[in-house]
Amino acid sequence: MNQSQPKILILFYSMYGHVFRMANAVAEGVREADGEPILKQVAELISEEFWDENVKKAKESMKNIPVADPRKDLKGIDGLIVGTPTRFGNMTSQMRNFWDQTGGDWAEGTLIGKPAAVFTSSATQHGGQETTIISTMITLLHHGCILVGLPYSFKEQMTLEEITGGSPYGASTIAGSAGARMPTANELKLAKDLGKHLTTIAKKLAL
Numbered sequence: 627m628n629q630s631q632p633k634i635l636i637l638f639y640s641m642y643g644h645v646f647r648m649a650n651a652v653a654e655g656v657r658e659a660d661g662e663p664i665l666k667q668v669a670e671l672i673s674e675e676f677w678d679e680n681v682k683k684a685k686e687s688m689k690n691i692p693v694a695d696p697r698k699d700l701k702g703i704d705g706l707i708v709g710t711p712t713r714f715g716n717m718t719s720q721m722r723n724f725w726d727q728t729g730g731d732w733a734e735g736t737l738i739g740k741p742a743a744v745f746t747s748s749a750t751q752h753g754g755q756e757t758t759i760i761s762t763m764i765t766l767l768h769h770g771c772i773l774v775g776l777p778y779s780f781k782e783q784m785t786l787e788e789i790t791g792g793s794p795y796g797a798s799t800i801a802g803s804a805g806a807r808m809p810t811a812n813e814l815k816l817a818k819d820l821g822k823h824l825t826t827i828a829k830k831l832a833l
């Protein structure tokens with residue numbers, strides 16, 4: 627790899643745009659740590675006839691982000707950051723669908739020893755952010771990744787002054803039951819920190 631500029635894949639799914647906004651902040655953090663962010667969205671599984679106006683708006687805002695190819699896009703990267711909204715406390719089926727097509731890279735050990743982190747979004751404060759991040763990490767462990775969280779040194783996760791996402795497991799945002807709440811400055815800062823932190827570790831692992 628080009629040790630001075632690790633390639634970091636930011637692989638995400640977003641239906642209403644919250645995870646997408648977080649993904650952009652993660653990419654900013656990767657760039658700040660002199661990494662090269664590669665932003666990709668996983669393929670949609672829900673047919674367009676079922677998209678409401680909010681989904682259509684979000685999809686329009688993401689239309690320039692390439693769709694990830696599960697057979698190609700894990701190769702040649704130095705680190706990985708996965709973003710998925712919660713679905714009943716787990717990753718979305720769209721994200722699962724991507725990983726379920728990566729048996730080839732699992733067999734080859736493409737991701738063994740590569741650092742990986744996770745970020746998420748949920749409608750409610752206690753609606754499964756930690757379970758989504760941790761259960762996603764199980765897949766990353768099976769691929770041989772080295773898990774990276776968000777240490778408490780990123781102290782914005784500890785604030786009691788406002789409702790906020792972010793935990794030692796990774797970055798997160800709370801969308802609200804109707805999806806009207808967008809990621810706050812505090813949540814975006816922690817997402818950026820996650821990108822920076824993982825990139826710094828990717829550089830150290832390459833030494």
Ligand SMILES: Cc1cc2nc3c(=O)[nH]c(=O)nc-3n(C[C@H](O)[C@H](O)[C@H](O)COP(=O)(O)O)c2cc1C
Pocket residue numbers: 639640641642643644645646711712713714715746747748749750751752753754801805
């Ligand atoms: C089928 C389904 C299941 C969901 N399950 C949960 C849940 O268990 N807990 C929760 O807080 N939010 C849940 N949500 C809300 C989503 O997590 C929320 O829409 C998402 O975080 C918004 O992110 P996005 O804008 O990037 O799509 C669910 C949404 C759907 C459609």
